[in-house]
Amino acid sequence: MTDIAPAIELKGISKAFGPVQANKDISIRVMPGTIHGIIGENGAGKSTLMSILYGFYKADAGEIWVDGRKADITDSQAAIAAGIGMVFQHFKLVENFSVVENVILGAEDGAFLRPSVSKARKTLKQLAEEYEMHVDPDALIEHLSVGHQQRVEILKALYREANILILDEPTGVLTPAEADHLFRILDNLRKEGKTIILITHKLREIMEITDTVSVMRRGQMTATVKTAETSPEELAELMVGRKVLLRVDKQPPTPGEVILSVKDLHVTDDKGVERVKGISFDIRAGEILGIAGVAGNGQSELMNVLGGIMEASGQITMMGAPLPLSGKGSDGFARRQANIGHVPEDRQREGLIMEFTAWENTVFGYHLDPQWQKGPLMDNKAIRAEAAAKMDRFDVRPPDPDLKAKNFSGGNQQKVVLAREIERNPDLLLVGQPTRGVDIGAIEFIHQEIVRLRDAGKAILLVSVELDEIMSLSDRIAVMFDGKIMGERLPAQTNERELGLLMAGISGEPGKEDWKAVEESLAAVEQEEASQNG
Amino acid sequence: MDRMPAWADVVLVPLISVLLAAAISAIAIVLIGENPWEAFKIMVEGALMRSSGWGYTLYYATNFIFTGLAVSVAFHARLFNIGGEGQAVLGSLGVTLACLFIPWPHWTLAIIGSSVAAAAFGALWILIPAYLQAKRGSHIVITTIMFNFIAAALINYLLVNHLRPMGSMEPASAVFPAATHLPSFHDMFSFLGPKMFRGSPANVSFFLAVIASIGVWLLIWHTKLGYAIRSLGFSESGAKYAGISPVKIMIIALLISGGLSGLMGVNATQGEAERLILNSAEGAGFIGIAVALMGRNHPLGVFLASILFGFLYQGGAELAMWTSIPRELIVVIQALVILFTGALDNLVRWPLESLFVALRKKES
Numbered sequence: 001m002t003d004i005a006p007a008i009e010l011k012g013i014s015k016a017f018g019p020v021q022a023n024k025d026i027s028i029r030v031m032p033g034t035i036h037g038i039i040g041e042n043g044a045g046k047s048t049l050m051s052i053l054y055g056f057y058k059a060d061a062g063e064i065w066v067d068g069r070k071a072d073i074t075d076s077q078a079a080i081a082a083g084i085g086m087v088f089q090h091f092k093l094v095e096n097f098s099v100v101e102n103v104i105l106g107a108e109d110g111a112f113l114r115p116s117v118s119k120a121r122k123t124l125k126q127l128a129e130e131y132e133m134h135v136d137p138d139a140l141i142e143h144l145s146v147g148h149q150q151r152v153e154i155l156k157a158l159y160r161e162a163n164i165l166i167l168d169e170p171t172g173v174l175t176p177a178e179a180d181h182l183f184r185i186l187d188n189l190r191k192e193g194k195t196i197i198l199i200t201h202k203l204r205e206i207m208e209i210t211d212t213v214s215v216m217r218r219g220q221m222t223a224t225v226k227t228a229e230t231s232p233e234e235l236a237e238l239m240v241g242r243k244v245l246l247r248v249d250k251q252p253p254t255p256g257e258v259i260l261s262v263k264d265l266h267v268t269d270d271k272g273v274e275r276v277k278g279i280s281f282d283i284r285a286g287e288i289l290g291i292a293g294v295a296g297n298g299q300s301e302l303m304n305v306l307g308g309i310m311e312a313s314g315q316i317t318m319m320g321a322p323l324p325l326s327g328k329g330s331d332g333f334a335r336r337q338a339n340i341g342h343v344p345e346d347r348q349r350e351g352l353i354m355e356f357t358a359w360e361n362t363v364f365g366y367h368l369d370p371q372w373q374k375g376p377l378m379d380n381k382a383i384r385a386e387a388a389a390k391m392d393r394f395d396v397r398p399p400d401p402d403l404k405a406k407n408f409s410g411g412n413q414q415k416v417v418l419a420r421e422i423e424r425n426p427d428l429l430l431v432g433q434p435t436r437g438v439d440i441g442a443i444e445f446i447h448q449e450i451v452r453l454r455d456a457g458k459a460i461l462l463v464s465v466e467l468d469e470i471m472s473l474s475d476r477i478a479v480m481f482d483g484k485i486m487g488e489r490l491p492a493q494t495n496e497r498e499l500g501l502l503m504a505g506i507s508g509e510p511g512k513e514d515w516k517a518v519e520e521s522l523a524a525v526e527q528e529e530a531s532q533n534g
Numbered sequence: 535m536d537r538m539p540a541w542a543d544v545v546l547v548p549l550i551s552v553l554l555a556a557a558i559s560a561i562a563i564v565l566i567g568e569n570p571w572e573a574f575k576i577m578v579e580g581a582l583m584r585s586s587g588w589g590y591t592l593y594y595a596t597n598f599i600f601t602g603l604a605v606s607v608a609f610h611a612r613l614f615n616i617g618g619e620g621q622a623v624l625g626s627l628g629v630t631l632a633c634l635f636i637p638w639p640h641w642t643l644a645i646i647g648s649s650v651a652a653a654a655f656g657a658l659w660i661l662i663p664a665y666l667q668a669k670r671g672s673h674i675v676i677t678t679i680m681f682n683f684i685a686a687a688l689i690n691y692l693l694v695n696h697l698r699p700m701g702s703m704e705p706a707s708a709v710f711p712a713a714t715h716l717p718s719f720h721d722m723f724s725f726l727g728p729k730m731f732r733g734s735p736a737n738v739s740f741f742l743a744v745i746a747s748i749g750v751w752l753l754i755w756h757t758k759l760g761y762a763i764r765s766l767g768f769s770e771s772g773a774k775y776a777g778i779s780p781v782k783i784m785i786i787a788l789l790i791s792g793g794l795s796g797l798m799g800v801n802a803t804q805g806e807a808e809r810l811i812l813n814s815a816e817g818a819g820f821i822g823i824a825v826a827l828m829g830r831n832h833p834l835g836v837f838l839a840s841i842l843f844g845f846l847y848q849g850g851a852e853l854a855m856w857t858s859i860p861r862e863l864i865v866v867i868q869a870l871v872i873l874f875t876g877a878l879d880n881l882v883r884w885p886l887e888s889l890f891v892a893l894r895k896k897e898s
Contacts, residue, residue, distance in 0.1 A: 309774050332777030342775070350775035355768045360761070365776035367761045377756045 005068025007032040007164050007195040008053070008084075013062035015048055022048040024219045026062070030164075030212075035186060035196045037206040037227070040216030041239055041439035042410055046199045049216070050166050054086045055079045066164070085157025089169045091149050093141045099152050100124065100137040103159050120159065127158050131188045132181075147178035154185065164195045171205060175294045176467060176500045183209045201239075201440070203232040204468070215239055240441045250451045253475040256285035259459035260306075260428050265314035265325075267301040267483075275301040276312070277483035283428065283459040288450065290462045290474025290491075294503050298483040299463045300345055303432050306461070307342040308335035309350075319427060336365055341421035343414075345432030345463065351417040352405040358416055359387035359401035366424070390419040395445065411442030418449055428459045435469060447473055467496055481505040538883075538890045544835065548828055548875055550882045552842070555870040562866060568859050580852025581845045589719050589734020590851070594818075595844030596736070596801045597622075599743040601822025602829060602836040603750050604656075604794035608674075609831050610754055611787040612767040617663065617678025618795040619819025620685030621656040625796025626803040627689060628655030630697065630810040633710040644714040648804050649742065649797060656796015657789040659685060664788035668781040674788070682819070690812065697810060707810035716805045739801035746794060747833040753790070754833075763787045795819060824868075827876040839875075846871065 008030040015023040022045045030036045040046050052059045055075040064071050066082045073079050079086070093102050100120050108116045121137055128134045133151050141149060150170060157165055167186075171179040186196055186209060198210060206213050207227060214224040215238040223238050236244040260283045267276035276298040283289045291299050304310040311326035318338050324330040335342070342365075344350035352361050363372050363383050372379050387401040394415045396408070405413055414434065421429060431450060435443040450473065454460050464470050470477055471491050479486045479502035486502040560570035581587045601618040608615035615621075628651035638644035663677035690705065697707040716738050719731035754760040766773040766783045773780055803814050821843055828842075829835025850864030874881070 307775065308777060331779065332775055334777070336777060344775055346771075349769060349771045351772075353765055353768045353772050356764070364765070364772075367758050367776070373758070377752065378758055378761060380756065 004032065006030055006065070007067060008197070009065040010049075010053070011063040011065065013049065013052060013059045013064075015052060015057060015059050021219050023052070023059070026216075026221045028214055028221060028224065030195060030197060032067075032163075032195050033190060033193045034211040035190055035198055035209055037198045037200065037210035037213040038216060039200060039203070039206050039213060039235060039239060041201060041441070042437060043439075044216040044239070045219040046216055047168060050086070050168060050197070050199060053079070054084060054166065080160050080162070083161065083163040084166065085154075085160060085162030085164070086166045087150065087153040087157060087168065087170060089172060091153055093149060093152060095142040096140060098138050098140055099135050099144075099155075102141060102152055103137075103156050105156075107160055123159055124155060127155055130192070131158075131185055133185055145178075146173045147175070147181065150174070150182065151185070162194075164197070165189065166197045166199070168199045169201070170198070171200070171202065175503065176496060177504065179205075203235055206235065207232055217241060236440055240439075242441075244440055244444055248447045248451060248472045250473075251455070253287045253454065255287045255475070256457060258282045259285050259319055260461070261315075261317045262306075263315040263317075265302070265305065265312055265316070267298070267305055267310060267312040269301065269310075275483055276305070278314070279480075279483070279485050281478060281485065281488075283461055285427075285459055286454055286457045287475040288454050288460040288462055288473055290464065290470040290477045291480055292464070292467060292470045292477055292499055292503060293480035295465050297480045297503075299480050300432070301483075302480075303342075303345065303430055303461075303463055306335070306340065306428075306430050307344065308332035332365060333368065336424075339424075339427045341424055341426030341429040343417050343421050343429065343431045343434060345436070347410075347413055347417050352413055354406040355404060357402050357404055358391065358396070358408070359384040361405050361416055362387040362390060362401075362420055364420065366420070390423060391416070393423075394419040394449075409439070410437040411439050411446075414438050414446060415442065418446060422449055422453055425456075426458065428461065429453060430461050430463075432463045433465065434462070435464075435466065467499060471496070471499075479503055538887055542886060542890065544830070544832075547879070547882050547886060548835075548839075550886070551874040551879070552871060554882070555867070555874040558870055559863075559867040562863065563859065566859065566863070568857060573853055573857060573859060576852050576856050577845070577849030580856075581848040585723075585729070585731050586734040587848060587852075589731040589736040590848040591736075591841065591844040592719070592740050593735040593737070593801070593806065593844070594847040595840040596740045596743045596805075597798050597816070597818040598821050598825045598840035598843050599747060599837055600798040600801070601795050601818050602825030602840055603746055603822075603833060604791045605822045605826035606829070606831040606833070606836055607750060607754070607763070607794060608788055608791040609826060610760075610767045611763045611784060613667065613784065613788060613791075614675050615660065615678055615788060615791045615795075616675055616823060617660060617681050617792075617819070618798075618822045619815050619817070620678070620682035621659045621792045621795035622798040622802070622815035622819050623685045623689050623813075624659040624799075625652035625656040626799035626810055626814040627692065628652045628796060629799040629803045630707050630710075633714040633804060634697075634708060638711070638713050641714060641716055645716060645738070645742070645800065645804070648714070649800055652796040652799040653793035654796070656799075657793040659796070660788050660792030661785075664785045664792075667788070668784040686813075689810070689814075693810065693812060705812050709809045710804065714804060715808060716800075718805075735806040737801065737805035739805045742797065742800060744837075746797065747837050750794070751833040759783075759786065795822070824872040824876060827872070842871070843868070 006029040010026055010028045013023055013026040026049060038046050048057065051057045053064060053073065055073040055078050064073055071082050073082060094105065100117055103124065104116045104120045110116065124137050133155060135148055135151050135155065141152065154165065170182060174182060189196060200206060210227045212224060213227050213230065213235065215222045215235060217239060263280045264278050265276055266274065266278055268274050281289065293299050301310060305312040305325065308331045311330060313325060316323045316325060318340065323338060348354055353364060372383055384401050391399045391401060396412050396415045405416065408416065434446050434450065438446065450460060462470065462473060474491055476488060477491055477494065477499065478488045479499055481503060482505060486505065489499065563570040563573050581591045601622060604618050605615055629648040632648045632651035633644060636647060638647065659681060660678065663674055663681055666672035666677055667674040693705040693707065698705060699708040719734065719736040722738065723730045754764065762778045762783050765776060765778055766780055770780050798815065798818060802816065803810055807814065825836055825839040825843055828839040846864065846868050853859050853864060854861040
């Protein structure tokens with residue numbers, strides 16, 4: 001249709017790891033000056049494809065064409081030479097180097113640093129003005145907020161004269177405001193004729209910024225469509241292979257008596273930093289209280305205290321009975337006896353023992369329960385039978401109780417944890433980041449299970465950094481910032497913008513939608529935090 | 535998915551490692567001008583072809599089973615107890631005190647009493663390192679190895695100043711009363727023939743080691759304590775989430791570990807020497823590390839690896855007796871086995887894994 005050569009053209013790329021076919025005959029054309037989204041569930045093969053494009057893996061078959069010429073990309077040096085830059089999900093920056101040092105790292109000319117540094121300084125200034133990407137060139141990386149660190153990664157690629165930028169899940173670590181700014185930067189880059197490939201599993205981002213979108217499922221490219229001509233529902237269906245309910249389907253809540261009451265809770269971490277600074281709230285039976293906030297504002301500590309992992313001071317009563325906050329009776333075992341279930345934020349480090357089989361994980365935290373003992377020994381046979389039944393009810397795949405937890409996908413790992421905690425029928429369920437790293441099909445299921453528990457008259461405390469999840473799942477939303485609750489809102493009477501302001505620590509009504517102020521205060525907070533951690 | 539079937543992991547990898555170690559040992563033997571095939575024959579004949587050879591092999595193996603189990607139990611909690619030597623020496627002291635100062639009517643009661651004393655003294659010897667690790671974070675490797683030296687000095691002092699019988703010039707305790715002497719394999723199996731196990735030190739403690747192996751297997755995989763120990767070993771943050779106290783479990787696991795090392799004293803001191811001598815552990819505390827490494831911290835693996843090392847010990851002694859191969863070469867052979875089965879594990883594992891992956895691909 002046009003005679004412009006595509007910026008990137010992949011022809012029939014295939015790649016297998018052992019018996020797993022990660023990419024199967026993938027062809028894709030990315031036109032110059034566009035933002036091309038690649039969307040798919042975890043494990044669909046997106047990252048493998050991009051790693052082939054960037055020279056980390058060698059494809060078993062297929063060709064890569066850049067700007068109409070066949071390119072032989074054997075390593076990342078070759079990719080950079082071909083004008084391809086990559087921004088990884090986990091930044092590859094030297095923490096105790098300055099911005100300018102990171103930018104020239106590996107691209108120094110000559111034996112002496114000084115000429116490269118001054119050249120880089122000049123280029124950085126230009127780039128900053130051109131694309132609205134201001135970063136202090138002399139700031140140390142460890143003192144920068146996550147959003148700024150990402151900017152440095154992009155600058156690194158641009159400094160190497162990349163025309164094609166690949167971003168792998170760039171918004172996973174950003175606040176809504178930071179994500180908005182990133183999209184503005186990407187838009188500017190597009191206007192300057194750069195080509196951008198955006199890998200994500202968030203439908204909203206695809207709809208917001210991309211021109212074209214390719215959907216991957218199980219190693220194959222299932223469709224490439226113009227973003228303007230599609231809908232989130234259609235994309236979700238293409239990703240999962242069946243119809244998916246994107247909104248949580250739930251009735252209005254019918255709150256009962258107070259289950260958990262928290263009064264003036266203070267938490268100090270083992271470095272002596274006060275993380276939770278006197279918060280109070282109640283949760284009633286049959287309601288979901290969502291705690292929104294940028295990661296690191298005390299939500300994790302709140303969860304850990306309620307789950308018996310950290311000690312604290314203040315007052316907590318569970319169905320009228322006070323719970324000890326330190327010393328004897330304040331550990332996870334005691335909390336479980338008080339009928340509190342806990343789906344922790346980090347299932348791989350806390351919720352599961354990755355080296356244990358699924359059946360061993362089925363009683364993790366409840367292993368002292370007399371139900372699982374047979375004389376002096378554990379009743380492994382009964383536990384295994386229970387595991388098989390739970391895996392069946394929660395549709396864990398593969399339904400093999402002898403498989404180690406590490407061999408399940410993120411979504412199925414989370415189902416193992418949820419099955420364990422929900423099936424105990426707790427009066428209070430603590431849920432942290434229930435769908436982090438979980439694919440769309442499983443998200444739907446997990447949300448339904450949480451709502452089902454609420455409808456059974458249980459209290460639920462939900463902590464999530466996904467604002468969408470908080471908005472759609474909660475019956476009441478409390479926003480935490482810097483260890484305090486900035487305010488409570490009802491989901492129907494608020495919006496992302498208002499919550500975003502609260503998350504940034506601005507509780508009053510802003511004169512207008514002054515995003516710059518929000519961003520600055522946010523960056524300041526994160527910098528302060530970074531220096532506290534450092 | 536695991537890349538290799540379990541049997542290959544458990545049997546094939548150590549077997550190939552041992553063969554590689556043997557091949558390099560053979561080269562070393564050729565280099566010093568001896569015939570490796572002859573040397574191998576002498577080792578096998580001396581350690582495995584005669585019942586008395588087996589008597590020695592199993593005696594050494596019994597020591598290694600106890601110390602190997604000790605290292606394994608600690609390792610399941612991700613703790614590296616390298617103080618088996620000191621704990622075994624203290625266990626021997628416990629055995630000695632129990633045998634010398636309690637008038638036992640019969641060995642069956644004596645072995646129960648001495649086992650309790652051995653385990654208690656071994657556990658006591660790791661109590662301070664365990665406390666320091668769990669409460670203060672002082673590294674267990676450093677503290678346990680320091681306690682090895684303290685144990686050696688303590689025994690030296692006790693033997694010279696307190697336990698040495700009047701008039702004796704030797705730093706050793708009095709010989710235990712006859713009622714505490716444990717039946718040797720020769721006593722137990724002489725109905726099979728008068729020469730059965732004659733003159734060899736293997737004794738009834740071997741069965742204690744077998745019981746200990748089964749006990750550790752039950753403990754680690756079939757009790758709630760074992761569950762807690764393994765949880766802690768794999769993830770401390772996970773353990774805290776599950777309401778498992780890392781401090782408590784660390785200390786308990788280490789006490790069990792120390793107790794198992796101490797039990798070695800029943801075999802070496804009550805079963806063989808029948809009195810307390812200097813250096814009663816004979817380095818078995820350190821061999822226990824190699825045995826646990828090779829046995830992949832599984833009691834069955836530890837048991838089999840202990841027999842292999844028992845064979846190397848006994849075969850080595852035979853070599854030194856019948857050939858001009860110096861005793862030190864045996865240490866080289868043992869070191870090569872440790873090197874290949876422990877440190878160079880991946881040398882064998884990786885090619886094997888890709889072989890299995892390739893085979894599987896071909897099938898499908």
